[in-house]
Amino acid sequence: MVIEFGHFALILGLILAVVQTVLPLAGASRGWRGWMAAGEPAATAQFFVLLLSFAALTYGFVTSDFSLRLVTANSHTAKPMLYKISGVWGNHEGSMLLWCLILAFYGALAAWFGGNLSPTLRARVLGVQGAISVAFLAFLIFTSNPFTRIDMPPMNGGDLNPLLQDPGLAFHPPFLYLGYVGLSMTFSFAVAALIEGRVDAAWGRWVRPWTLAAWMFLTVGIALGSWWAYYELGWGGFWFWDPVENASFMPWLISAALLHSAAVVEKRESLKSWTILLAILAFGFSLIGAFIVRSGVLTSVHAFANDPERGVFLLLITGLFMGGALTLYALRAASLQAKGVFSIASRESALVANNVLLSVACFVVFIGTVWPLVSEMIWDRKLSVGAPFFDAAFTPFMVALAAILPIGALMPWKRARMGRVMAPLKGALALSIAMGALVWVVQTGGSMLAPLGAVLASWLVLGTLIDLATRAGRGDLAGRARRLRNLPRADWGKSVAHAGFGVTLFGVCALTAWQVEDIRTARVGETFEVGTYAVTLADVDQGRGPNYETTMAVMRVTRGGKEVAVLHPEKRFYPVARMPTTEAAIDNGFLRDLYLVIGDPQPDGGWVVRTYIKPFANWIWAGCIIMALGGTLSLTDRRHRVAAGAARSPRGAVPAE
Amino acid sequence: MRRIAATFALTLALAAPALAVQPDEMLDDPALEARARDISQNLRCLVCRNENIDESNADLARDLRLAVRERLMAGDSNAEAVEYLVDRYGEYVLLSPRADGSNLILWLAGPAMLLAGIGVAVIHIRRSRRTAEPEPLDEDEKARLSQLLRE
Numbered sequence: 001m002v003i004e005f006g007h008f009a010l011i012l013g014l015i016l017a018v019v020q021t022v023l024p025l026a027g028a029s030r031g032w033r034g035w036m037a038a039g040e041p042a043a044t045a046q047f048f049v050l051l052l053s054f055a056a057l058t059y060g061f062v063t064s065d066f067s068l069r070l071v072t073a074n075s076h077t078a079k080p081m082l083y084k085i086s087g088v089w090g091n092h093e094g095s096m097l098l099w100c101l102i103l104a105f106y107g108a109l110a111a112w113f114g115g116n117l118s119p120t121l122r123a124r125v126l127g128v129q130g131a132i133s134v135a136f137l138a139f140l141i142f143t144s145n146p147f148t149r150i151d152m153p154p155m156n157g158g159d160l161n162p163l164l165q166d167p168g169l170a171f172h173p174p175f176l177y178l179g180y181v182g183l184s185m186t187f188s189f190a191v192a193a194l195i196e197g198r199v200d201a202a203w204g205r206w207v208r209p210w211t212l213a214a215w216m217f218l219t220v221g222i223a224l225g226s227w228w229a230y231y232e233l234g235w236g237g238f239w240f241w242d243p244v245e246n247a248s249f250m251p252w253l254i255s256a257a258l259l260h261s262a263a264v265v266e267k268r269e270s271l272k273s274w275t276i277l278l279a280i281l282a283f284g285f286s287l288i289g290a291f292i293v294r295s296g297v298l299t300s301v302h303a304f305a306n307d308p309e310r311g312v313f314l315l316l317i318t319g320l321f322m323g324g325a326l327t328l329y330a331l332r333a334a335s336l337q338a339k340g341v342f343s344i345a346s347r348e349s350a351l352v353a354n355n356v357l358l359s360v361a362c363f364v365v366f367i368g369t370v371w372p373l374v375s376e377m378i379w380d381r382k383l384s385v386g387a388p389f390f391d392a393a394f395t396p397f398m399v400a401l402a403a404i405l406p407i408g409a410l411m412p413w414k415r416a417r418m419g420r421v422m423a424p425l426k427g428a429l430a431l432s433i434a435m436g437a438l439v440w441v442v443q444t445g446g447s448m449l450a451p452l453g454a455v456l457a458s459w460l461v462l463g464t465l466i467d468l469a470t471r472a473g474r475g476d477l478a479g480r481a482r483r484l485r486n487l488p489r490a491d492w493g494k495s496v497a498h499a500g501f502g503v504t505l506f507g508v509c510a511l512t513a514w515q516v517e518d519i520r521t522a523r524v525g526e527t528f529e530v531g532t533y534a535v536t537l538a539d540v541d542q543g544r545g546p547n548y549e550t551t552m553a554v555m556r557v558t559r560g561g562k563e564v565a566v567l568h569p570e571k572r573f574y575p576v577a578r579m580p581t582t583e584a585a586i587d588n589g590f591l592r593d594l595y596l597v598i599g600d601p602q603p604d605g606g607w608v609v610r611t612y613i614k615p616f617a618n619w620i621w622a623g624c625i626i627m628a629l630g631g632t633l634s635l636t637d638r639r640h641r642v643a644a645g646a647a648r649s650p651r652g653a654v655p656a657e
Numbered sequence: 658m659r660r661i662a663a664t665f666a667l668t669l670a671l672a673a674p675a676l677a678v679q680p681d682e683m684l685d686d687p688a689l690e691a692r693a694r695d696i697s698q699n700l701r702c703l704v705c706r707n708e709n710i711d712e713s714n715a716d717l718a719r720d721l722r723l724a725v726r727e728r729l730m731a732g733d734s735n736a737e738a739v740e741y742l743v744d745r746y747g748e749y750v751l752l753s754p755r756a757d758g759s760n761l762i763l764w765l766a767g768p769a770m771l772l773a774g775i776g777v778a779v780i781h782i783r784r785s786r787r788t789a790e791p792e793p794l795d796e797d798e799k800a801r802l803s804q805l806l807r808e
Binding site for chain 2: 133206234235237240242244270338341342343344348349352353356357359361363365367368371375378379381382383385386387388389392393396397517520521599602608
């Protein structure tokens with residue numbers, strides 16, 4: 001009964017989405033206020049019925065209702081409760097329902113907090129958002145209905161893929177979807193603005209928080225996925241340049257670019273048409289991502305096995321929205337007049353450089369991802385594009401980005417004098433190069449990656465500190481502290497996020513350059529040296545978990561005779577899914593992770609043991625969290641909350657910075 | 658359905674218990690072994706989903722790892738060892754595609770786009786400056802400016 005209710009609510013959601021699309025868009029073009037106003041209740045209602053529908057599906061999973069095909073395929077009575085719930089979105093149909101729910105949630109947010117938008121713009125934003133909902137709800141209901149029943153319910157289900165039974169992965173998809181789908185909001189704003197033919201500072205101010213939120217969620221989602229890969233896949237890789245990873249990385253890069261160019265629109269009313277294009281493309285990459293993940297066109301480690309029918313449907317959705325929006329853009333972009341003029345040396349130009357680098361980096365990832373397909377179709381040349389290509393072709397752009405970032409952050413709007421910008425940065429530059437040299441000397445030659453990482457990370461973090469110090473001005477400490485406190489939150493957010501980028505860069509470089517690996521066969525009781533640590537395989541036990549069997553080792557790690565950690569790496573076997581997994585045991589540290597893996601028993605009575613020392617590993621994800629925190633700080637800026645200034649003249653909206 | 662089954666089989670292969678490089682495969686000479694690892698990281702496991710043979714657990718990956726080590730033991734250079742595998746398994750085995758023929762598009766796309774992007778940006782900034790020279794401050798604005806500077 002609950003399930004049928006959820007099914008019905010889903011169909012009602014589609015009808016409401018149609019209402020939300022047609023009435024406000026028609027109303028806005030005809031000037032009918034009543035029709036325009038219909039968008040808000042429709043968006044609110046659509047969100048609540050989809051919430052009901054999602055709750056019904058969750059109920060099905062929690063109560064293990066095996067008359068649902070989806071529950072049978074992805075759940076089991078013995079599965080822990082957390083994974084019964086996360087199992088709702090651990091499959092194609094359920095995750096698509098979550099996607100639609102989030103889509104409606106953003107629409108409802110726009111309806112609730114859109115009070116200070118002009119009525120026509122608000123109606124059009126809701127209308128476009130509704131249209132996206134129509135497409136995805138239709139996709140869900142007609143090709144991937146999560147509420148399909150089975151005639152003869154089995155006694156128990158097939159269990160969730162054991163690799164997905166993990167807290168990191170329980171929260172990875174919701175964050176990613178909040179990010180992907182958050183970009184639908186900037187898309188709706190862009191298309192609405194194109195229909196209106198008006199892009200001004202107020203528009204820039206409106207679009208920024210949505211972009212910021214989407215970018216933040218993407219950052220957290222990607223970090224969670226990468227962290228999961230690190231501890232779950234058994235050898236501590238954190239990024240694979242897999243098509244599906246790239247699918248989430250491309251919108252991240254474009255939304256990062258959009259974040260910066262929207263700032264130029266807001267503050268200087270320049271780069272308007274470029275920003276609109278980015279807003280369209282950012283969501284475009286979200287759609288392409290959905291296509292890549294769910295069509296199975298590109299082989300990827302993320303196995304969302306799916307039939308081509310769904311792929312074609314998603315391709316149609318992508319083509320429809322991108323084609324429509326880009327046509328509209330081609331027709332209207334020329335009419336968007338830029339106001340703010342700036343010189344080659346200016347913050348605007350620095351942000352343009354940021355945008356060029358991020359967009360080209362995204363383009364490189366895109367072409368690398370689709371190249372195997374293109375190459376085979378056109379030249380019949382079957383080839384692979386993997387990590388070595390991306391490492392070589394993508395990294396230079398990030399290096400360049402990090403190199404110009406502190407300089408750009410210190411530049412004034414409109415016109416800058418390079419001498420004056422660089423003066424306070426000279427110390428930071430010298431210190432960063434010294435740091436790099438120090439690292440190079442300490443590691444006695446070897447890979448240049450770690451010194452480069454040290455230079456860039458110090459440069460970013462020191463540059464941020466100098467930026468803040470400059471903003472604090474001169475004079476007594478109390479005065480400086482007061483000025484720092486009074487800095488807008490957005491400025492704090494910018495500094496924090498930039499420093500986080502530095503931290504992540506350093507983590508990536510240090511881990512890649514300095515990782516120590518040891519693979520060997522060890523007998524129980526045997527002690528061996530890895531780096532400065534002594535590792536003892538103390539014991540190997542067999543045991544049982546709630547829904548798996550486990551082989552668990554007890555390993556003691558000492559350094560200089562003192563015990564550092566006792567770790568329990570595991571090898572699990574999930575009998576229902578008939579799948580083994582490795583559970584690495586990690587001793588997390590500020591400067592290094594100790595990473596132990598137990599492998600197979602050997603004929604001679606020993607066990608395969610893998611030991612890794614992973615320097616600065618946690619800095620990678622700590623940096624991502626810091627970036628997301630920066631985004632949150634910026635989001636709480638009162639300029640975003642009190643958008644009262646949005647209606648004022650553009651001149652009044654340009655703060656004297 | 659067959660497709661789903663195939664994917665499932667691949668997933669199984671991916672998580673099979675034998676983990677990547679095994680101790681019994683490793684060469685005694687650490688320098689040679691390091692070269693073998695280096696080569697392995699740039700070769701694709703042909704039956705896996707986008708994994709290199711160094712990380713893959715599939716049997717085929719193990720065969721390839723052993724083949725690489727055999728070639729190195731036989732005195733091949735890194736390039737020769739890679740060439741040996743490309744001859745048998747095709748270009749598909751390379752994770753970093755060769756920069757020749759149509760692949761030049763792939764390799765040059767990034768740099769070309771960067772140059773184009775910089776070019777367009779510079780032209781755009783120059784042109785917009787020429788069309789709209791900033792107006793000089795009028796008396797009111799000058800008065801307000803000096804007032805702001807005094808604050």
